[in-house]
Amino acid sequence: MTQLPQSTDRKMGLVIDLDTCVGCHACVISCKGWNTENYGAPLSDQDAYGANPSGTFLNRVHSYEVQPAEGHAQLIHFPKSCLHCEDAPCVTVCPTGASYKRVEDGIVLVNESDCIGCGLCAWSCPYGARELDMAEGVMKKCTLCVDRIYNENLPEVDRIPSCVRTCPAGARHFGDLGDPNSDVSKLVAEREGMDLMPEMGTKPVNKYLPPRPKDKIEDQIDILAPLLAPVAEEPKGFLGWLDKTLEKL
Amino acid sequence: MHPAPSVIIFTTFSGLGFGLLFFLGLGQPPVTGFVAFVFYAIAYALAVGGLLASTFHLGHPERAWKAFSQWKSSWLSREGVCAVAALIVMGLYALGAVFLQSHWSLLGWIGAILSLATVFTTSMIYTQLRTIPRWNMNLTPAVFLSFSLAGGALLSGAETLAPWLLAVAGAVQLAYWAKGDRALESSGTNLGTATGLGRRGAVRAFEPPHTGTNYLLREFVHVVGRKHAQKLRTISFILAFVLPLLLILTPVSGAVIKHIFALFAVLSHLTGVVISRWLFFAQAEHVVGLYYGKR
Numbered sequence: 001m002t003q004l005p006q007s008t009d010r011k012m013g014l015v016i017d018l019d020t021c022v023g024c025h026a027c028v029i030s031c032k033g034w035n036t037e038n039y040g041a042p043l044s045d046q047d048a049y050g051a052n053p054s055g056t057f058l059n060r061v062h063s064y065e066v067q068p069a070e071g072h073a074q075l076i077h078f079p080k081s082c083l084h085c086e087d088a089p090c091v092t093v094c095p096t097g098a099s100y101k102r103v104e105d106g107i108v109l110v111n112e113s114d115c116i117g118c119g120l121c122a123w124s125c126p127y128g129a130r131e132l133d134m135a136e137g138v139m140k141k142c143t144l145c146v147d148r149i150y151n152e153n154l155p156e157v158d159r160i161p162s163c164v165r166t167c168p169a170g171a172r173h174f175g176d177l178g179d180p181n182s183d184v185s186k187l188v189a190e191r192e193g194m195d196l197m198p199e200m201g202t203k204p205v206n207k208y209l210p211p212r213p214k215d216k217i218e219d220q221i222d223i224l225a226p227l228l229a230p231v232a233e234e235p236k237g238f239l240g241w242l243d244k245t246l247e248k249l
Numbered sequence: 250m251h252p253a254p255s256v257i258i259f260t261t262f263s264g265l266g267f268g269l270l271f272f273l274g275l276g277q278p279p280v281t282g283f284v285a286f287v288f289y290a291i292a293y294a295l296a297v298g299g300l301l302a303s304t305f306h307l308g309h310p311e312r313a314w315k316a317f318s319q320w321k322s323s324w325l326s327r328e329g330v331c332a333v334a335a336l337i338v339m340g341l342y343a344l345g346a347v348f349l350q351s352h353w354s355l356l357g358w359i360g361a362i363l364s365l366a367t368v369f370t371t372s373m374i375y376t377q378l379r380t381i382p383r384w385n386m387n388l389t390p391a392v393f394l395s396f397s398l399a400g401g402a403l404l405s406g407a408e409t410l411a412p413w414l415l416a417v418a419g420a421v422q423l424a425y426w427a428k429g430d431r432a433l434e435s436s437g438t439n440l441g442t443a444t445g446l447g448r449r450g451a452v453r454a455f456e457p458p459h460t461g462t463n464y465l466l467r468e469f470v471h472v473v474g475r476k477h478a479q480k481l482r483t484i485s486f487i488l489a490f491v492l493p494l495l496l497i498l499t500p501v502s503g504a505v506i507k508h509i510f511a512l513f514a515v516l517s518h519l520t521g522v523v524i525s526r527w528l529f530f531a532q533a534e535h536v537v538g539l540y541y542g543k544r
Contacts, residue, residue, distance in 0.1 A: 002319045018446075028458070053461050060458035062540055064440075068450035075455060078444060080540065093377070095316035095326035114315055117308015120325055122468065123250075126380045126438075128537035131464040137308025194445040197536065199437055200379055208445055 002094040008106035011178030013205035019212045020171035023077030027163035031059040034162035039147040044135035056133045058142045082129035082142035083204035090121035112138045126200045251471045252530035255305040263299025267364040268401025274361030285346040328370035335363035368397040382432035383533045388425045395421045419490035443539045454542025469535035489521025
């Protein structure tokens with residue numbers, strides 16, 4: 001049913017550390033790999049080796065430049081996938097009941113055999129988390145690797161989403177954000193984790209940890225610096241004459 | 250938003266068709282027999298043709314019947330239910346008018362209300378989307394309803410009502426454009442809130458996730474056609490409202506000339522509404538474009 005549950009037993013989700021992400025796109029590749037070979041329709045590519053390749057991805061990494069009022073600009077890599085919103089608009093707009101939010105863990109999923117590929121759920125998502133697969137004609141989205149996290153055929157260390165398992169920088173964390181004592185909840189509290197587009201009223205479960213403030217370079221870091229300071233601010237002698245003469249020209 | 254021909258044809262033609270069914274349900278014009286058959290044939294061709302066109306953009310049209318199930322939460326589902334209910338009720342009413350020369354007015358009223366409800370539910374599919382500020386306004390249902398009523402009045406030959414309804418629809422259209430142009434900015438959503446980084450400084454999209462395009466950009470970021478938007482608005486307004494008003498208000502003698510004028514008024518209105526509907530999609534900015542530094 002596409003009515004949202006009143007509440008979910010757990011709120012499984014991701015915490016993404018924008019301070020640590022190095023923008024390597026390994027999570028994008030591992031996500032594509034796992035979700036092409038496992039649950040549901042594969043993530044297809046069109047014209048993969050041609051002039052205009054495109055394809056279905058459940059996770060994409062953007063890069064943004066932030067220019068503060070003072071100081072240097074900062075480059076921030078920004079992975080983005082389904083935020084498994086508590087008030088997910090993509091679920092309620094679905095006309096067939098294909099889109100649903102699980103009561104037991106809050107994961108938002110698509111039942112592909114009910115999906116008519118109308119695209120309305122993708123229209124309703126502010127985050128661009130859903131993509132219609134061009135080969136299969138059904139909506140694809142992050143499943144939070146529902147086929148890994150409960151999979152007892154996998155070693156315990158692998159029972160986390162593929163993107164989290166792959167991240168070489170440790171920028172992605174997985175856990176129950178509904179439990180205030182979970183590691184991810186503590187991390188969010190400590191680092192002031194934030195929602196994307198809170199004004200949309202979607203109440204995302206996934207949180208983003210803002211970049212830490214950059215270290216400030218003190219005025220003087222080198223004890224030899226005073227000795228190397230320019231002796232004269234204004235040029236004198238030959239250079240002074242040259243400067244004045246060129247000014248006059 | 251990508252202005253897909255299927256949705257433009259669907260909203261324009263079914264809007265006009267259900268507008269005509271609304272007036273027929275109220276007994277305007279009070280036709281029976283073969284003339285009634287022609288009126289209902291036009292109304293059903295428009296309404297059903299539009300609905301069929303809407304299935305063309307589906308990934309799996311063969312499963313479309315499943316869309317009737319989620320009326321409790323989904324406006325798209327409600328629209329499907331309303332449309333089928335309106336077509337069945339008006340079909341029964343049409344049987345009475347065409348074959349039994351009788352107007353079952355209670356059935357007609359129910360059919361008329363269901364027809365208008367179908368247009369309203371169609372508009373709510375777009376209005377409900379907070380992700381598209383230009384659609385997320387009270388004026389969106391007003392546009393769909395007033396256009397449908399004006400078109401229906403024009404097609405049904407409601408001579409006294411049609412000019413007024415055309416004028417109202419024209420005014421709603423102007424208000425929609427004026428308010429819509431400020432909608433994205435006044436929504437408060439920008440790249441700063443999208444990334445959560447806005448408090449730290451000015452955010453700029455530095456590098457997209459892929460060098461190529463993707464489904465999101467094709468579906469939600471359509472900027473090509475916006476270049477001529479202002480000119481198209483003028484053309485659309487003249488064709489949809491000004492010209493039909495002039496044509497039906499011009500005093501002419503003779504039934505043939507009058508019908509020819511009415512035909513041109515309908516065709517002009519329809520063309521204008523198609524252009525307006527194209528702009529409705531092409532000019533709509535989805536907030537996901539912000540992530541790509543676009544709008």
